[in-house]
Amino acid sequence: MTKMILIALCLATSCFFLNSCSNSNDEGGDTRVTPAKVFTIDTSIKYQTITGFGGANRMWTSENLSTSEVQNIFGTADTELGLTIFRERIPPVQADWTIMLPTLKAVQAKGIKILASPWSPPANLKSNNDLVGGHLLPENYEAYKNHLNDYISFMANNGVTIYAISIQNEPDIQVSYESCDWTATQMADYIKAYGSQINAKIVAPESFKFDQSYVNALFNDTEVINNLDIVGGHIYGSGLDFISKAEQNDKEIWMTEYLLNLNTGNAGAPAWSLYGEDIIWNETLTMLETIHKAMDFNWNAYIWWYIKRYYSFIGDGTQGTESGKILKRGYAFSHFSKYVRPGYVRVQVNNEDNVDLKVTAYESNTEIVIEILNTSSLNTDKVQFKVPSMSSAMAYQSTLEKNREPIALTTNTDNVQFSFVPKKSITTVIVKK
The missing domain is CATH 2.60.40.1180 (Golgi alpha-mannosidase II)
Incomplete structure (x- = not known):
């Protein structure tokens, strides 16, 4: 009974x-x-097996996480948050790769899965010879494959395992910062030709709104399907739904970036510190609802944007937050990250x-x-x-x-x-x- x-x-x-x-x-x-x-x-x-819940850091000018911060974020003790995935940016310039090492080594020591995402290939491989916009030239597809493998090897030689690597962050939106444009056809052609030669699990397309038409275009060719390990995407504006093509082809589904910050990043917006705790908590509930929906849609992983930020999981010392201190939003996220473990x-x-x-x-x-x-x-x-x-x-x-x-x-x-x-x-x- x-x-x-x-x-x-x-x-x-x-x-x-x-x-x-x-x-x-x-x-x-x-x-x-x-x-x-x-x-x-x-x-x-x-339904789905859970891979984990995570966040990103060490982008551009953001600082390395301290030893105590890594423990608070990825540890599983009573006061810790229990994240299990860490997303980081692949700098297009090799001289910058060493900058990432302190945080990555500390994260690696906790047994955390690392997802590496490029915002742009090296400028000399692109149509406009610039890190902003343009597209990867077909004649440089192999060179870009070598660039990604060189990054994976560099990290491995320094004791860091890159679990998964993205082909491109948000290939389907034009912005004024580091970026690269890819059509769905270009993405499929690249994965077909070189996906099997990249030495980590392949994540694609990382659409900024988990565009289903873009995703579906990757499932029109058996070789592309065979070379793709994880269907990844973001949920800015839309995208929370069943990803049927991924499920039909037994691919994991990862939400790899999202943020909510009461629009404080917009010019002229009120400062975060001016909002009451009730308003911030309401937005935190919106974050939790997106996690609930992602799980209900059979997604395997959910990765937030910056881990260390005034609107995020630990404070960064701005907008009235104390640097390194766990914030209410971190405790809220940890209801999933701490208790719903990989393999559940x-x-x-x-x-x-x-x-x-x-x-x-x-x-x-x-x-x-x-x-x-x-x-x-x-x-x-x-x-x-x-x-x-x-x-x-x-x-x-x-x-x-x-x-x-x-x-x-x-x-x-x-x-x-x-x-x-x-x-x-x-x-x-x-x-x-």
Whole structure:
């Protein structure tokens, strides 16, 4: 018989146990208990295997991460964030490759997967002989393959393994900074000719909005398909959806860049430090919702933009942040990065009462992790989760007032239930088998 785990959460003066949450009729004094809304975790229905959750740093003028920052970001202790993927830029000029080494070596020592993305090939290989815009000349395709392999070899010789390498960051948008334009046909031709000769997993196309037509163009040729390992893309403006061609061809799907910063990067915008914590938290919930959707669309990895920035996971010393200190957004992201580990498999969640909560669940050999996101302005009362088996359970919660704080639980062999899920919150439940 399927076990049900009962988790009772109490906030402030709210009731903790269900039997103390009854409704009374003033005239007759009768007592009624409102039935809990039920979610059932069905581990027999499995979806994608999780590769990890990560972020980027050490771009252009951004500084190397310190030893303590690397520990806080990639460690898994109680106060740490548990990221498992690190994205970095491939400088087009070889003399700059050594600049990356301190951070990459520290990240490598933590066993983290490294994704390297080029913003531009060397200028002399391009149509305009410039690092901004232009396109890679077909006669220089082999030279660019050598450039990427030289980078991989340089890092390997310095103790750093490049797990995956992108062909081009955002090939489908014209910008005024380091960049290179690629049509989908050019990208497919390049991967067909040289993808098998590059000494790391190949990520493409890294479209700025995960353009499905661009992605689909890479799946029209068997040789391109065989040479492509990971379908990667960004979600600026759009792109959160099923990537059916990738799934049909058994390719991993990675979201490799996204940021939200209340548009403070735009000219004339108010400074980040002028916004209240409630406004920042609302935007953080938007970030969490994109993670939830990415997982629900069977994506394997989610990689944020800068790890160390005033709007990100640890402060950079600007906009009122303390350099190196973990920020609320970091704790929020870590509900996924710390608890949903590489190799976990997403499993089915049946929302039996059509409750307006966003829930995903993940299974390993030893536990089931449930992520519960409530983006509404209302608490959701009496929510119950059924799971196949349980020896113990624990939960952590972030709200406007809390940063991934442990929540007291009551469990028995029959069920687990929240007295309520707070408004604008994320809660992680870890069920030990």
